[in-house]
Amino acid sequence: MVRRKAIKALDLAFDIVTGILVILAIVLLGVSIINGFKYLFAGNLEGSLEEFLMALILLEMYELLSLYLKEHHVSMRRVAELGIVAIIRKIVISTKDTEKADPLVLFAFALMILALGWIYTRLETIEKD
Known part of the structure; x- marks a missing residue:
């Protein structure tokens, strides 16, 4: 109760x-x-x-x-979509000035997008099953 x-x-x-x-x-x-x-x-x-x-x-x-x-x-799929769009926005903002763009930060962004993309595709295949 x-x-x-x-x-x-x-x-x-x-x-x-x-x-x-x-x-x-x-x-x-x-x-x-x-x-x-x-x-x-x-x-x-x-x-x-x-x-x-x-x-x-x-x-x-x-x-x-x-x-x-x-x-x-x-749905985790929607959360992954939101994360991908947020990271892409952050990349666009942080790479406006190419002289200040740190390659390590760009590599980290690329890894985050790769991870979220993998999660997104895995969730899509799980939802189909």
Whole structure:
């Protein structure tokens, strides 16, 4: 009985936190889109690309959070997709200045993308079986 109440309380707390994160993701998505258009109209294509990739990450995060609110579980495949997009955004941002790009950091990013890609393909084959 006590355990059931504790689980319900935790579920409610998770739902509240997830709801707050959904609202935050929507607000940040709006800010990212507005900033992206500002950069685009100012002729700053790099800034516009950064904001576009951030908007993609926020959309994916919104989808994950709303899926959690509906089904109370999240597919690891979607988490891997989010990780891949976030790493690609970080690579784009960190390699704008090619003189400062550290080869070791780029190698680490490549390994992370490789690992997430492997996880993504493994999850896809597991879901088919």
